[in-house]
Amino acid sequence: MTTTPVIQPGQIEPPAGEIPFIYQPDSVFRDRAMRLRQLAAGHVMKDFLLFMAQLTEAQHAALTVFPRVPLPSAAELTLCREHGMPPLSVQSWPRDPVWQEALRQIIAHVMQTATVETRKILLHLQQMDSAALETFATDILTGQFDGMDLGAAPFVAAALQVYWTYMASTLGAQAFAANDISNLCPVCASPxxxxxxxxxxxxxxxxxxxxxxxxxxxxxxxxxxxxxxxxxxxxxxxxxxxxxxxxxxxxxxxxxxxxxxxxxxxxxxxxxxxxxxxxxxxxxxxxxxxxxxxxxxxxxxxxxxxx
Ligand SMILES: [Zn+2]
Ligand SMILES: [Zn+2]
CATH class of the missing domain: 3.90.1670.10 (FdhE-like domain)
Structure with missing residues (x-):
């Protein structure tokens, strides 16, 4: 374990106003999948990281064909910016069930090479009805992890990430402003x-x-x-x-x-x-x-x- 000397707050920051408050990465899932494959080489958790790479590639594919969905209006976005509120809060935004279509695509993508154990989890997810999937999604997004099926959670989370990433990137960085609560996302209020x-x-x-x-x-x-x-x-x-x-x-x-x-x-x-x-x-x-x-x-x- 090593500790490192620290710089002081503000020491290297440009003046306020010149700082781009929000940064939106391009091709986030494609780059992440490549990074996971790079990290997997020679890693003790190689198989896990390679599977995560595949899951992330499935996210990239699902994002590429993601359909148009309702988004906040310009007036709503202005109001949110003025009041420091995240316009796509995971707690209050009326989630479009179309995210479940992304889930189906992701499951189909990773099913091909899944282990027997993972295949069981994926088949179970395929059999869950829409209402049960919405409850699962709410539990993930609100951090209610107690009693959760932790094996299935990454797949549901992956689809939700695609849906929210689609909305955030479609609206663009200029649509958002600083949140009242600085440790939560100014777009979706997640940690x-x-x-x-x-x-x-x-x-x-x-x-x-x-x-x-x-x-x-x-x-x-x-x-x-x-x-x-x-x-x-x-x-x-x-x-x-x-x-x-x-x-x-x-x-x-x-x-x-x-x-x-x-x-x-x-x-x-x-x-x-x-x-x-x-x-x-x-x-x-x-x-x-x-x-x-x-x-x-x-x-x-x-x-x-x-x-
Ligand atoms: Zn602290
Ligand atoms: Zn967010």
């Missing part, structure tokens, strides 16, 4: 899966929180807890012998951590893929008594069940 320090362009050196559902990235100053906004008691941990591209940012004030990815150490780093490939860091944090402050919906962990 972040991890954060990333970007390189290049106006985002260079800035830290963004990465939404666990719609893939939007939103700015938050560095060396600040993304959960309770404390600037005291923040520490960084990395696995010994790694490049340090992925660290855990821990907070003594609220006892949580979230991973932070550094593009300057590895430009291909991905908020979801690199999170899945660094489970050793989660185990280390668990031993330190820290809980994750945001979920990875492909791998909802037992520690989050207790939160």
């Amino acid at each position: 972040p899966v991890s954060s990333i320090v970007r390189i290049g362009g106006r985002e260079n050196g800035l830290r963004y929180l990465c939404c666990s559902v719609c893939n939007t990235q939103w700015h938050m100053v560095r060396v600040k807890c993304s959960n309770c906004e404390s600037t005291k008691g923040i520490s960084y941990y990395a696995i010994e012998g790694t490049s340090g591209a992925v660290k855990a940012e821990t907070c003594d004030e609220c006892g949580t951590y979230l991973k932070i990815m550094h593009m300057d150490k590895d430009p291909q780093v991905d908020p979801v893929a690199d999170d899945l490939a660094t489970l050793a860091l989660d185990l280390m944090m668990d031993e330190n008594g820290k809980n994750r402050s945001g979920p990875n919906l492909f791998l909802i962990s037992p520690s989050e069940l207790a939160v």
